[in-house]
Amino acid sequence: MISYRQLEPQDSEFVKRLMEEYALQFPAFIINLYPERWASYLNHSSNSAYWVAVEKNRIVGHAGFMYNNDEKLYEIVGVVVSPRHLRKGIGKTLLDHVYKAIQEKGLTEVMLHTLGHPGNEDTLVFYKSIGYSVSKLEKDYFQTGYSRVTFRKSLN
Numbered sequence: 001m002i003s004y005r006q007l008e009p010q011d012s013e014f015v016k017r018l019m020e021e022y023a024l025q026f027p028a029f030i031i032n033l034y035p036e037r038w039a040s041y042l043n044h045s046s047n048s049a050y051w052v053a054v055e056k057n058r059i060v061g062h063a064g065f066m067y068n069n070d071e072k073l074y075e076i077v078g079v080v081v082s083p084r085h086l087r088k089g090i091g092k093t094l095l096d097h098v099y100k101a102i103q104e105k106g107l108t109e110v111m112l113h114t115l116g117h118p119g120n121e122d123t124l125v126f127y128k129s130i131g132y133s134v135s136k137l138e139k140d141y142f143q144t145g146y147s148r149v150t151f152r153k154s155l156n
Contacts (some may be wrong), residue, residue: 002060004097007050012038014059015052018080024119026080029142034078037066050078051097053090059121060085063094065102068111073152074102076112092130099155108155111135115142116149127151 007015012035019026019034028128029054041048041064050064061081068075076098102110114123128134132151141148 001055002085002088002093003054004051004093005054007038007041007052007062007064009042011052011059015062015080016079018059018062018082021076021083024078024117025115025123027115027146030115037064037077040066047100049098051082051094053085053094055085061090061094063091063098065110067097071111073109073111074105074107076110079112084110091126095130103155110155111150111152114149114151116147117145124149 015038016031016034019031029137037048038050041050046068050062052059053061054091063079064077065074066077067073076095079091081088081094102124112127112132114120114127116124124134130153132153134149135152136148136150138148138150140146
């Protein structure tokens with residue numbers, strides 16, 4: 001049985017390992033952004049929150065949000081589910097926790113960035129399938145071959 005709870009200090013290394021299982025979606029230069037994000041949440045920032053999915057004391061998924069000052073919206077970040085646990089509704093349930101927390105803050109739209117490069121097409125299809133629309137494509141944003149795709153979704 002899967003349970004869901006907020007991120008705790010001892011979880012960061014396990015979540016990082018989950019991300020490392022998806023090198024196409026989470027190359028090292030992206031993973032390196034997360035310790036600062038987790039620290040912000042763990043230091044009780046009201047502008048971010050993270051949830052983990054746990055099965056038998058093992059983290060099998062993660063998702064969170066943080067406030068994006070440039071977009072003036074909450075940004076969905078770090079959506080990861082263990083390869084052995086895909087297609088079981090874990091990612092959707094994690095996102096439901098995220099959406100509920102954002103709606104409680106009074107916002108009705110969210111955004112996210114993901115990588116747009118060969119091999120990451122399934123991620124783009126997934127977000128479109130759950131109601132996100134592409135709002136911007138920035139070619140070679142991170143480095144050559146690593147574009148950034150911005151998605152938006154209404155929570156109404």
